[in-house]
Every structure is written in C-alpha cells, then in structure tokens.
C-alpha cells in the first residue's frame with residue numbers, strides 16, 4: 001500500500017473517507033466546483049515551470065514575458081477545471097483571476113534577492129519503502145537550495161490563500177520533512193509556507209524531537225491502516241464539511257442533521273426562551 005500525506009490525513013479524519021477515496025477510488029458524490037483553486041493552481045503551475053525549466057534560460061522575466069508565459073497556463077487550468085461560474089461565490093471572472101495571478105507573480109519576480117523560486121526545484125517526488133514493503137510517498141511543492149551554503153535546503157509549500165495562516169496544516173510539511181530525512185539522512189534546514197498573494201514566507205519550526213514524535217505517530221497510524229478491515233465512518237463537523245462523499249453517506253448526513261438541530265435549540269436558549277417570529 002502507498003501512504004501519501006493526503007491519504008494519511010483522510011484516514012485520520014474519517015476511515016470511511018479514506019476507504020472510498022484511496023482504496024475503492026469512488027467518484028465524488030457531491031457537486032464539485034473548483035473556482036477557489038484556480039488562482040493557486042495557476043500561480044503554482046507558473047513557478048513549477050519557472051523553477052524546473054525557464055529560470056535556466058531566463059532568470060529575469062519582464063512583465064510582458066510573464067504575461068506571455070502565463071496565458072497558455074491559464075487556458076490549460078481553465079480547461080482542466082470544473083467551475084460553475086453562475087454560482088454566487090464566483091465573484092471574479094476568469095480574466096480577473098488571470099490579472100490577480102499575473103500581478104502577484106510580477107511582484108515576486110521583481111523582488112530578485114528575495115525571490116525564493118530562484119535556486120529552487122519544484123514538484124520533488126520522494127518514495128520510501130518501509131521494512132514491511134508498504135510505501136510512503138509525497139511530492140514537495142518546492143525545494144529551495146541556499147545559494148551560499150549549497151547543502152542547505154528548505155521545503156516550501158505554496159499557498160494561494162487570501163489570509164495568512166488560514167487552513168494551514170503544519171503536519172503536511174512535517175510529513176515531507178520525514179520523507180526528506182529518510183531519503184537524505186538529514187533534516188531540511190527549514191520548513192515554510194510561501195503565500196503567493198503576499199510574497200511572504202512563513203517558517204514552520206522543525207527539530208529532531210518534533211520529527212521523531214511525528215514519525216512514531218505515523219508508524220502507529222500506518223500499522224492501524226494496514227490492519228483495518230472495516231473502515232468505519234467517523235463523522236464530525238470538520239471532516240464532513242468538505243467531504244466529497246457527504247451526499248449518500250448516511251453517517252455524515254445524520255450527524256449533520258443532529259448538529260443543525262442542536263444549533264437551533266441553542267439559538268432558542270440564547271433568546272431566553274422568547275421565540276420571536278418574523279426576524
């Protein structure tokens with residue numbers, strides 16, 4: 001079995017979700033709208049190509065050249081995404097998203113000595129075979145090598161979020177640090193999230209102790225995954241909220257209904273028992 005960060009996370013959230021997505025590979029049962037991923041995917045695609053190809057020939061890209069390179073990537077991302085533009089949350093048009101991405105890329109590219117995408121490799125895949133034959137795998141967004149001390153590498157995860165610190169999962173970076181440790185037998189110099197919209201780099205602490213604790217937990221979880229025969233649903237507000245199997249999942253739906261009922265009761269309690277109609 002291959003355990004990736006995403007499959008491990010799914011198992012921790014809800015074993016049934018893990019089973020449906022990573023073992024049975026069932027198609028989602030809810031309507032998918034990838035509007036919110038467009039910006040991040042576009043910017044990431046640009047920097048992946050910049051890091052792995054373009055920077056060797058053109059480390060400095062003027063605005064027109066960035067625009068020229070970004071155009072076909074934008075078309076590709078739109079073609080490969082499922083977006084229902086009629087939804088009220090789709091506030092920006094596809095052209096607006098292009099312009100946002102272009103402006104942010106331009107700012108990053110102009111901050112030359114701060115540009116973390118120079119001296120960086122993107123989409124670094126690592127696969128580690130465990131003693132029991134199972135594998136853990138991961139793909140690091142960016143691996144930045146310090147140009148001065150060549151042996152010093154930072155694992156960077158790119159973020160398209162509009163808020164710094166929103167929906168961050170430090171475990172993702174620690175998971176990649178563990179893979180890096182297995183492969184290179186040393187700790188990475190640093191872990192960090194890079195926020196494209198803010199041209200900001202936020203380091204995440206890592207020590208040998210943090211890594212060892214994580215490694216112990218992960219080994220335990222992998223043993224549990226391997227020995228589990230019945231992947232039971234473990235509904236919770238957090239795990240069901242974005243679960244692509246919510247529709248048709250009895251456990252998830254009934255937990256959702258119970259939560260809705262509870263919050264209505266609380267609302268009434270909050271008004272000291274006075275029920276006001278028409279508000």
Ligand code: SF4
Nearest residue numbers: 014240243246249252
């Ligand atoms: S909807 Fe909830 S309970 Fe059902 S599979 Fe998804 S996370 Fe698990």
